[in-house]
Amino acid sequence: MSLHPVLARVTRRITEKSAPTRRKYLDLIQRGREAGTNRGQLSCGNLAHAFAAAGDDKPVIRSGSAMNIGIVTAYNDMLSAHQPYGRYPDQIKLFAREVGATAQVAGGVPAMCDGVTQGQAGMDLSLFSRDVIAMATAVSLSHAMFEGVALLGICDKIVPGLLIGALRFGHLPTLLIPAGPMPSGLANKEKQRVRQLYAEGKVGKAELLEAEAASYHDAGTCTFYGTANSNQMMMEMMGLHLPGSSFVNPGTKLRQELTRAAVHRLAGLGWDGGNYRPLGLCVDEKAIVNAVIGLLATGGSTNHAIHLPAIARAAGIIIDWTDFAELSEVVPLLARVYPNGAGDVNDFHHAGGVPYVISELLDNGLMHGDILTVAGKDLHDYAREPAMQGDALEWRAVKTSRDPALLRPVSDPFSADGGMKLLSGNLGRCVMKTSAVDPARWTIEAPARVFADQDDVLRAFKDGELNRDVVVVVRFQGPRANGMPELHKLTPALGVLQDKGYKVALVTDGRMSGASGKVPAAIHVSPEAKGGGPLGKLRDGDIVRVCAQSGQLEVIVDEDEWSFRAAADEPPPPYDTGRELFAMLRQGCDEAERGASAMLAAMDAEIAS
Known part of the structure; x- marks a missing residue:
């Protein structure tokens, strides 16, 4: 062939x-x-x-x-x-x-x-x-x-x-x-179900720990x-x-x-x-x-x-x-x-x-x-x-699949494409994994709610402030800001909102878990908010369009207003748990699309000179 x-x-x-x-x-x-x-x-x-x-x-x-x-x-x-x-x-x-x-x-x-x-x-x-x-x-x-x-x-x-x-x-x-x-331990779908029940307050920590321990065992x-x-x-x-x-x-x-x-x-x-x-x-x-x-x-x-x-x-x-x-x-x-x-x-x-x-x-x-x-x-x-x-x-x-519900041939795939989309627009460039997302949710256009800390997202969720169509924006999570953590902690809460029938998406310059799932997530947004990236200019209520079909990551704001809008204040750098020791790596890091590495950025510069 x-x-x-x-x-x-x-x-x-x-x-x-x-x-x-x-x-x-x-x-x-x-x-x-x-x-x-x-x-x-x-x-x-x-x-x-x-x-x-x-x-x-x-x-x-x-x-x-x-x-x-x-x-x-x-x-x-x-x-x-x-x-x-x-x-x-x-x-x-x-x-x-x-x-x-x-x-x-x-x-x-x-x-x-x-x-x-x-x-x-x-x-x-x-x-x-x-x-x-x-x-x-x-x-x-x-x-x-x-x-x-x-x-x-x-x-x-x-x-x-x-x-x-x-x-x-x-x-x-x-x-x-x-x-x-x-x-294999506890089925992953069951683990996910218990996590969402915990996020809704329907089971306690003991039940959650039991499920997690049966999964990671x-x-x-x-x-x-x-x-x-x-x-x-x-x-x-x-x-x-x-x-x-x-x-x-x-x-x-x-x-x-x-x-x-x-x-x-x-x-x-x-x-x-x-x-x-x-x-x-x-x-x-x-x-x-x-x-x-x-x-x-x-x-x-x-x-x-x-x-x-x-x-x-x-x-x-x-x-x-x-x-x-x-x-x-x-x-x-x-x-x-x-x-x-x-x-x-x-x-x-x-x-x-x-x-x-x-x-x-x-x-x-x-x-x-x-x-x-x-x-x-x-x-x-x-x-x-x-x-x-x-x-x-x-x-x-190995010439045949032993379980077509899990593994299929090229002639009969689960999807004709690989499910990793590039989105771009006036908010930057990012990736979205669509392989676990219902195609009906590949396009979300809704008012933004902007956060600079994932714990603030969870507090807003528990207080009922996110019970609506919403694009949750978590910024200042890029490599230069705080080392680009995964935001997997948000998955159960966002999944609950989606299951309630709301149109929900996540937009972030941070990472989502490698096991990210059913909620549309525009991640690794570059350039990141720290240092002047456009995510820093977003405000609560701005209409944001996230579309895996057309490859759009856009804020729908008048161009003149957008060009003159000031960026939000940047949060202070992280300081505890040894994070201060990584200041040199944060300061020298390049963009996510190049690998988010201070070491390689410095190596390339030295070789080029």
């Missing part, structure tokens, strides 16, 4: 506009390749420091005769998704020895949980933790001791941060090793299809996981054998052999386009409208929301995973999961198959799922 002409055109445009920066990046990794790891050139003191605690691996590391794998881990046992990683380093070392290689923990990176910090002050640190993780990854790999990298991370900012950091060492073969989702990734699980899908779509490995539960024989196979495979992507596959060549323009396509075809997290531009920049590739929008017009929605449907990621996996989606997209010219992957010849080898045959691990082709 020939490639769809829109995919070909968008990929060509990305390649052309990225040519100067991609060339510089490829020069960077070529210099890294030519310099080697420098392990053989380290002084005796340098080298002795590096293998002093390596135990039985000392002779091999000392000789420099085999790959030494640097493990960068985001383990902590407060994150359910990352708790299984506690035992991975010891396992990886054993698995590496089986093929004559060695492994050392190169370093650890922080990993915060948006589920814990949602609606709390700590959420203001969340997005910029990605920059911290990227820098910590670079520190971990700075010791010139490694010929390969194993990245251990799953959740929201963690995978993008690990990948951004590792891409600056793009001459090294690199593989991400997942740990899998927790088994074990080790592994949360089972809704938010940013963490979208991360895992994208790593497969880019060929950076082993095929079909994203959603195998922790603690199973299959999970352990996939980890073993990943380490063996990484050791085979050798520095000196003929199968050299460096990360910087695996992550090219086609792989980035595949990640966007996977996001659209599965109804993935809106947070990746920020993360993917940042990941791409780290590899010298430039993408923007116009690229997302044009791809969304031709990539059909093949999956309905909660919050876009009833089933969770375990149901998605059992129905055929990522391998089935890849198979369908490749067979219909809707994905680049000719990319360099960490496993197999190209992406066609990812249209397979892993299984145990006795004690042996094998992969099997």
Whole structure:
């Protein structure tokens, strides 16, 4: 099947506009390749420091005769998704020895949980933790001791941060090793129902906590299809996981054998052999386009409208929301995973999961198959799922969906488009995820109620002030203002208003949860209110039009009045819970469409000079 002409055109445009920066990046990794790891050139003191605690691996590391794998881990046992990683380093070392290689923990990176910090002050640190993780990854790999990298991370900012950091060492073969989702607990629809009842005051905190604890109940990734699980899908779509490995539960024989196979495979992507596959060549323009396509075809997290531009920049590739929008017009929605449907990621996996989606997209010219992957010849080898045959691990082709209510072919999609819309107008540019929104609600025109704090929205809701058609505007939530927190805390209240029959929309320069659902939300509005963005000029009662059909984000105000209207006073910067430590990142951050990164903005400026 020939490639769809829109995919070909968008990929060509990305390649052309990225040519100067991609060339510089490829020069960077070529210099890294030519310099080697420098392990053989380290002084005796340098080298002795590096293998002093390596135990039985000392002779091999000392000789420099085999790959030494640097493990960068985001383990902590407060994150359910990352708790299984506690035992991975010891396992990886054993698995590496089986093929004559060695492994050392190169370093650890922080990993915060948006589920814990949602609606709390700590959420203001969340997005910029990605920059911290990227820098910590670079520190971990700075010791010139490694010929390969194993990245251990799953959740929201963690995978993008690990990948951004590792891409600056793009001459090294690199593989991400997942740990899998927790088994299914309380159905997500039931959890959502209890949340809305609590928002209405119809159940108490004890009932709410019971429902939440029954949903988030074990080790592994949360089972809704938010940013963490979208991360895992994208790593497969880019060929950076082993095929079909994203959603195998922790603690199973299959999970352990996939980890073993990943380490063996990484050791085979050798520095000196003929199968050299460096990360910087695996992550090219086609792989980035595949990640966007996977996001659209599965109804993935809106947070990746920020993360993917940042990941791409780290590899010298430039993408923007116009690229997302044009791809969304031709990539059909093949999956309905909660919050876009009833089933969770375990149901998605059992129905055929990522391998089935890849198979369908490749067979219909809707994905680049000719990319360099960490496993197999190209992406066609990812249209397979892993299984145990006795004690042996094998992969099997996936050609049919086992649950058409959750996973469909390109010939019969849930929607003809990918459900991520670009909106623009006199209020700026933003994205809207429509895959879970009733098309009857794609256009909302109503008076604005303007807030600068999400807690003020909830107070107004409880006081009955929002019981009407309303566009709720929450501004000064952008990266420069307070670090761009998610506003998922507002979802139950806005859902209640919508269920009462009101026309409701959210407009914000902040983020919504990667699991954002049925309420139309125009998010990531750029330019943000802080620093002069047009959201700062909105007033209560202004008529705002949010339309996913026409791509409009407009305030309906006389142009002369709008041009002379003064902006609202900006709130003071956040100060407590460590947020003041992130002032440098807020002040240096660029717009959401470029990735909302102070680190990358400074890096680009330094390279350009």
